[in-house]
Amino acid sequence: MNKYIASIALLCSGYLPVHAQLVGSSAGQEFKQLAGLRGGRLSGFEGVQTYKSDNVKGSQFFNEGWKTGSVVTINRKDSISDGYLFLFDKVRQELFIKPKDSAVVLQAEKDQIRSFTINTDRPHFFVQAGSYDPSRKGKFMEVLYDASNGVSLLKFVQTIFIKADLKDMQKMKDGDLYDEFADNVSYYFYYNNTLSPKLSLNQNNIIKRLEPYKNKAISFFNTFPDNDIDESILIKLIQFLNH
Numbered sequence: 001m002n003k004y005i006a007s008i009a010l011l012c013s014g015y016l017p018v019h020a021q022l023v024g025s026s027a028g029q030e031f032k033q034l035a036g037l038r039g040g041r042l043s044g045f046e047g048v049q050t051y052k053s054d055n056v057k058g059s060q061f062f063n064e065g066w067k068t069g070s071v072v073t074i075n076r077k078d079s080i081s082d083g084y085l086f087l088f089d090k091v092r093q094e095l096f097i098k099p100k101d102s103a104v105v106l107q108a109e110k111d112q113i114r115s116f117t118i119n120t121d122r123p124h125f126f127v128q129a130g131s132y133d134p135s136r137k138g139k140f141m142e143v144l145y146d147a148s149n150g151v152s153l154l155k156f157v158q159t160i161f162i163k164a165d166l167k168d169m170q171k172m173k174d175g176d177l178y179d180e181f182a183d184n185v186s187y188y189f190y191y192n193n194t195l196s197p198k199l200s201l202n203q204n205n206i207i208k209r210l211e212p213y214k215n216k217a218i219s220f221f222n223t224f225p226d227n228d229i230d231e232s233i234l235i236k237l238i239q240f241l242n243h
Contacts, residue, residue: 056179057181058182059090059181060091061089062087062088062089063118063120066098067120068081068084068118069086071086071095071113072115072116073112074112074114075114083100085100086116086118090181091181094107095108095140125146126140128140132190133195136156139156144231144238145242147191147238147242151210152189152191157184157185158183158186159181159183161180161181162182163179164180186198206237207221216240216241217237217241220237
């Protein structure tokens with residue numbers, strides 16, 4: 001069966017393409033047009049993978065396999081959810097959408113996406129990074145904790161492909177020679193309409209980034225004196241600051 005990757009414009013008005021029939025109260029409003037086809041024979045991940053090998057560590061995708069979720073367009077009104085599956089490419093920062101009952105794979109126009117959610121072990125909510133930092137336009141940040149009148153916690157993952165070093169004889173001898181998709185993970189606070197600089201995962205740096213909440217942050221860390229700071233501790237910190 002011929003399967004295609006198509007570019008779609010996620011606009012609020014216009015007609016609904018035959019391959020993108022949606023279910024929901026806003027059906028018929030989500031897509032303005034289905035742009036030029038640019039694919040071939042695709043199956044599962046094969047149509048969107050940039051690299052295929054059994055000897056590769058990591059993944060270019062946030063979710064391994066198509067997952068349920070939703071997309072909200074830039075006008076905040078239209079959404080896509082029922083009847084669709086989603087796949088997020090961490091390398092290219094692209095969102096792919098696949099109707100459950102169709103072979104068509106749609107590539108969403110990034111500048112028309114306000115936010116999207118992908119459901120894995122839990123719902124993961126992503127927003128346009130450019131809304132926080134214009135230099136990150138066209139990329140997406142995961143919102144780990146959202147507080148409109150307090151401190152929000154954001155996560156950004158930039159994944160790069162690293163080719164195996166064939167000159168590394170020791171790794172070759174150990175059988176540890178592989179290509180790799182490596183995640184560069186960074187965390188940020190957002191409050192008072194300002195995105196903090198990238199966090200270093202140590203108490204002094206975190207407290208420095210939370211100057212208006214300094215005393216409360218110090219109080220929190222006094223309850224976690226022996227813990228290595230990781231994502232779960234950051235989430236607990238933000239929950240503490242916002243309550």
